[in-house]
Amino acid sequence: MPTLRNKAEANGSKRLDAYLAEEYPQYSRSFLKNLTLQGNILLNGKPAKAGAKVKAGDEIVLEIPEAEEVSVRPEDIPINIIYQDEDIAVVNKAQGMVTHPAPGNYEGTLVNALIYHLKDLSGINGELRPGIVHRLDKDTSGLLVIAKNDAAHKSLSAQIAEKSAKRIYLALVYGNIKSDTGTIKTQIGRDPRDRKKMAVVRDGREAVTNYRVLCRYDGYTLVECALQTGRTHQIRVHLKHMGFPVVGDRVYTKQTDKFRLNGQLLHAYKLELTHPRTGERMKFCAPLPDYFKKVLRSLQNKNEA
Numbered sequence: 048m049p050t051l052r053n054k055a056e057a058n059g060s061k062r063l064d065a066y067l068a069e070e071y072p073q074y075s076r077s078f079l080k081n082l083t084l085q086g087n088i089l090l091n092g093k094p095a096k097a098g099a100k101v102k103a104g105d106e107i108v109l110e111i112p113e114a115e116e117v118s119v120r121p122e123d124i125p126i127n128i129i130y131q132d133e134d135i136a137v138v139n140k141a142q143g144m145v146t147h148p149a150p151g152n153y154e155g156t157l158v159n160a161l162i163y164h165l166k167d168l169s170g171i172n173g174e175l176r177p178g179i180v181h182r183l184d185k186d187t188s189g190l191l192v193i194a195k196n197d198a199a200h201k202s203l204s205a206q207i208a209e210k211s212a213k214r215i216y217l218a219l220v221y222g223n224i225k226s227d228t229g230t231i232k233t234q235i236g237r238d239p240r241d242r243k244k245m246a247v248v249r250d251g252r253e254a255v256t257n258y259r260v261l262c263r264y265d266g267y268t269l270v271e272c273a274l275q276t277g278r279t280h281q282i283r284v285h286l287k288h289m290g291f292p293v294v295g296d297r298v299y300t301k302q303t304d305k306f307r308l309n310g311q312l313l314h315a316y317k318l319e320l321t322h323p324r325t326g327e328r329m330k331f332c333a334p335l336p337d338y339f340k341k342v343l344r345s346l347q348n349k350n351e352a
Contacts, residue, residue, distance in 0.1 A: 051109040060100040062250075063090065063107075071109070082109060084242070097237075098250040119148050119174055121163035124155065128164065129190075129331060134199040134324050136165060136178075138191050139333040142310050146182040146191070148175045161193060168193065169200035180204055181214070181277060186295075186310025189216065190318040190333050202323030207277060213319035216272045216282055217261075217335065219312040219342065220291040221302050224260050224268045231256045231285040235278040244298060245280040247288045254278040256285045264346035267294065282313060294342070306342050314339060 053070055067079045067088070079088075086094040089108040090101070101107070127139040138157065140146070145156045161168060161178055168178035171194075178193040180203045192212075194200035206212035236251030238244040255275035262269040268291065272282045283299050286292060292300035295308035318331045335343075 049111045051111065053107040053109070055101050055103055055105040055107065060102045063088070063095055063099040063101050064097065066101045067107075067109075082111070084237075087112065119153060119158060119162060119177075122154065122159040123163050124160035126157065126160045126164060129333065130329075131165070131195075134195055135203070135322070136161075136193040136195065137318065137331050138193060140183055140188060140191055140315075142186050142188040142336065142338075145185045147179050157191070165193070165195065167195045169195060169197045171197050171200045171204075181207060183315055184280065184283075184311075184313075186297075187216075187313045187315065188333075188336050188339075189315025190214075190331055191315070192318060192320060194323075199323040203320065206320055210275055211321065213317065214274045214277075214315060215317035216274070217314045217316050217339075218270050218272055218282060218286060219294045219339070220268050220270060220286050221294060221300065222266065222268065222291045223263050224258075224270060224289070224291055226260070228259045229257075231258065231289060233285065233288060235281060235284055245278070245284050247284065252276075252278055254281050254285065256282055264350055267346055269343065283311065306345075308338065308342075312339050312342060 055066065063083070064076065064080060068076050071079065080097065082088050083095055083097050087110040088095045090099055091106055128136055129139050130137040140157055145152060147158045148156050158175070158177060158179065170177060172179050178195065180192055180194050180200060183189060183191060192203055194203055203212065232255045233247045234249060234251035235245055235254040236248040238246035239248065253276060257273040257275060259271045260268055261271055274281065283293050283296055287299045292302065293311040293313050295304050295306065296311040314335055316333050316335065319329070321328055
């Protein structure tokens with residue numbers, strides 16, 4: 048297990064995660080965070096906590112696990128590629144499909160399908176995430192942009208970071224949201240009571256979602272959500288925090304799903320970006336899946352009854 052040693056020199060104090068991200072740019076924030084959670088980062092000889100502060104003179108040790116040799120196989124899985132050229136592809140991901148392989152789940156993902164169907168993919172995110180610029184949760188459907196080369200990947204990642212790329216979702220939630228429009232701004236991080244979930248927490252990362260009500264039904268609201276940041280489960284956590292969890296969300300609500308859904312009614316239906324090579328502003332739209340439209344028809348009929 049390789050070991051990296053570091054002695055903090057900066058004056059004042061800084062959060063450990065921010066300090067490590069600056070000192071070790073070759074590693075992603077999520078990788079460093081996982082090292083912390085696994086106890087592989089020591090601060091002055093003791094396992095560090097995620098929210099620890101680093102001061103001048105502190106000694107930090109990173110124990111990097113040996114990389115697991117994994118080969119991601121191409122698989123002939125049908126996917127809906129709505130656009131592609133030599134630099135990018137735009138995919139309408141189906142509900143139930145995992146975006147990229149992860150430990151214990153190396154088959155049946157969007158990446159397996161992309162490797163089969165597309166000739167080239169960017170390598171910036173490594174072997175497990177080729178071409179993946181952003182992701183969607185397994186049970187969230189809709190649009191993803193895929194980078195076919197590293198130059199495109201860098202451009203698209205920068206657009207997301209700078210908020211010039213627009214990602215807009217449709218969600219059906221329990222309850223009636225009173226305000227027609229609004230902005231949810233919180234900090235999101237791991238739920239201290241359940242590490243598999245995300246939650247609004249004090250020491251999390253800033254998360255901003257703009258929303259607009261499209262239609263109110265009897266006990267439900269159809270809402271459009273625009274991401275300003277891209278935290279894990281952001282829209283689902285924000286809507287739950289407001290008191291309006293997404294219908295069918297098996298993680299963030301205990302309400303009874305009378306529609307017998309296979310997952311949350313959350314769909315990434317609009318994507319707007321600047322083409323990394325031509326500079327052309329491009330807009331894409333993915334219609335709602337049939338199961339989503341069926342629920343809305345049912346609610347509309349009830350409204351009109």
